[in-house]
Amino acid sequence: MTVRYTDTALAEIDEICSHIVQDNPIAAADVAAAIERTVAWIATHRNWAPIVYEGKVQAKLVERFQYRVYYEVEARGVIIRNVRRTKQLRPWEREQ
Numbered sequence: 001m002t003v004r005y006t007d008t009a010l011a012e013i014d015e016i017c018s019h020i021v022q023d024n025p026i027a028a029a030d031v032a033a034a035i036e037r038t039v040a041w042i043a044t045h046r047n048w049a050p051i052v053y054e055g056k057v058q059a060k061l062v063e064r065f066q067y068r069v070y071y072e073v074e075a076r077g078v079i080i081r082n083v084r085r086t087k088q089l090r091p092w093e094r095e096q
Contacts, residue, residue: 001043002077009080016067016083031065035083038062038069042080046073057081 005013013035021028042049042060049060052070059068062083070082 001046003039003043003080004077005080006082009082012083016085031062031067034062034065035067035069039080042069042071042078046071046078061086 013032016035017028017032020031038060047058049058049071051057052059056072057070058073059070061068066086068084068086069080070084072079072081
């Protein structure tokens with residue numbers, strides 16, 4: 001199963017981990033590992049998470065942390081679109 005990340009998703013993961021590492025490097029590593037495990041789960045269970053937007057974007061909570069991974073299923077795998085805090089607006093809810 002192919003997993004691709006958008007530039008936005010990579011930037012969001014970097015921002016999340018960079019922010020946490022300032023106060024707690026161990027916690028930052030734990031969050032990064034949890035995100036990786038969530039993406040691995042998505043790769044093997046790609047249709048198990050609920051669809052949350054436009055009939056194609058699915059979302060999976062990151063274990064133990066208040067983050068959600070947004071992704072789309074495509075013929076050859078999945079595209080990770082965003083990784084955001086659960087209390088943060090969804091990408092399509094932001095003001096244009």
